[in-house]
Amino acid sequence: MINLYRSIALQILMIEDNKDHAFLTLKMLERSFPAARIEIAETAAQAFEKVSAQPWDIILSDYNLPDKDGLSILKELKERNCDIPFVIMTGAGDEKLAVEAMQAGAYNYLVKDEVYLSTLPRVIQDAMVKHADRKERERLQQEIREKNFALERANEELKKLDQLKSEFIASVSHEFRTPLNSIRESIALISEGVVKLGDKQGDRVFEIAKNNVNRLALLIDDLLDFAKLEAGRMRMDKQQYDMLLIIQEVIDSMKGLAEKKGIKLVCQPDSSRPFIHADKSRLVQVLMNLVDNAIKFTPPGGSITVHMAAKGSQVKVAVEDTGVGIPSDHLVKIFDKFEQVRYHHPGTEIRGTGLGLAISKQIVELHGGQIWAESEAGKGSKFVFTLPTGSV
Amino acid sequence: MADKKILVIEDDAELSELIQLRLKQNGYDVVVALRGDDGVKKAREERPDLIVMDVFLPHMDGFTALKAIRFGEKDKTGDFLKEVPVIVITGRAPMMEEMFRMEGATDFMTKPIDIKALVERIDKILKK
Secondary structure, three states, X not given: OOOOOOOOOOEEEEEOOOHHHHHHHHHHHHHHOOOOEEEEEOOHHHHHHHHHHOOOOEEEEEOXXXXXXXHHHHHHHHHOOOOOOEEEEEEOOOHHHHHHHHHOOOOEEEEEOOOHHHHHHHHHHHHHHHHHHHHHHHHHHHHHHHHHHHHHHHHHHHHHHHHHHHHXXXXXXXXXXXXXXXXXXXXXXXXXXXXXXXXXXXXXXXXHHHHHHHHHHHHHHHHHHHHHHHOOOOOOOOEEEXXXXXXXXXXXXXXXXXXXXXXXXXXXXXXXXXXXXXXXXXXXHHHHHHHHHHHHHOOOOOEEEEEEEEEOOEEEEEEEEOOOOOOHHHOOHHHOOOOHHHHOOOOOOOOOOOOHHHHHHHHHHHOOOOEEEXXXXXOOEEEEEEEEXXXX | OOXXXXXXXXXXXXXXXXXXXXXXXXOOEEEEEOOHHHHHHHHHHHOXXXXXXXXXXXXXXXXXXXXXXXXXXXXXXXXXXXXXXXXXXXOXXXXXXXXXHHOOOOEEEEOOOOHHHHHHHHHHHOOO
């Protein structure tokens, strides 16, 4: 039989009080396992000491010991969760004890007859192989359990996302139909001659149709942007820009909308003039989205302040409003895709796809920055994003 | 006989304009309110023959507004506002119709509304 363990530095602990037996067994082991390190414990107490002191590959124990019997040692080791292959040696005629030991978890047994020493190497090998097999099986079982758990979790996540996606699709199709409905009705009023282009009513209806076409176009743009970002196909055309000028440009274009609602929109930059490497149109999109949201959720008479401050190699831009604020448990989720459907403000209708913040987050991250929201209920909200400054 | 009067409580100004035009074309007199509270006020002042109302309204939501119209202060003619048919334009939320029916809604239409279908519905209710 091939000795699998011949050249392996096995750590063998022998528990044997009979000096003759110990000596013979030792010699036999040394011959069969020349690379092994073998120690002998003469009592159970000594054995436990050695077990605590270092790891062992196998324990070879006599049954009759001065302080305890081999079976008790085995049981105590099991209680300590000490998983070392254990081979018990009994005197001839004590086979019953050997069976008991096997039931208690011994890996093998050996009856000390005239030829027992010659079978010892094989018994040890069998025990070692059995142990290795069991370990491997346990490891695989554990791995399967872990993988199952991970799969279950991934499945849960997917189910949740799928549910959100369905809600989102329902909500967005609804959002698409609303302007479409107005467009259809406007065209019907004109084509049926209910109103006439060129007079006041007809021109107004035409304007309504145009406005709703724009509303629809914005929704579609959002959806396309989102699809591109999701597929990782949003191309960034980055160039060097003065951050403050971009902010000013956005404020100039949004001022009218804010003032129409009686809201003051101002810029509060620090004295720095940071340059950023960015896709300007995308960055403008982010800022417009944040300011537009602020206008939506700020009552007339309120104000919106866009702060800008550069520090180190970073610029921080914050859009702060005096609006209704955001409950703290929604602060992170509002940036998740599809989540807005669930977190829209009570008593208001969702207008738009609700993807604005998810899109903004991805754009900021594609610029190497971060975005987050801060809010105290009733005290307005603050949307902050950072961008790296300087040249590439 | 004078034209029947319809009160439209809808905060989407453009949509309410389109509804108004279509209703006028069909021979109705139309009053529009863009806010919930304004809708309640106009319901009392104008004594409409039918009310069309949205659910989500600024300043006073549709639910509160309908309650105020049905069970609020009586106007000079007594229980008139308890009788006026009210068509509620609902969203897709379950239970919504049930809730509104309890407050006295007569009929429902789901958003986004087909304006021509709305006119047909009004014609039917007012047996024009």
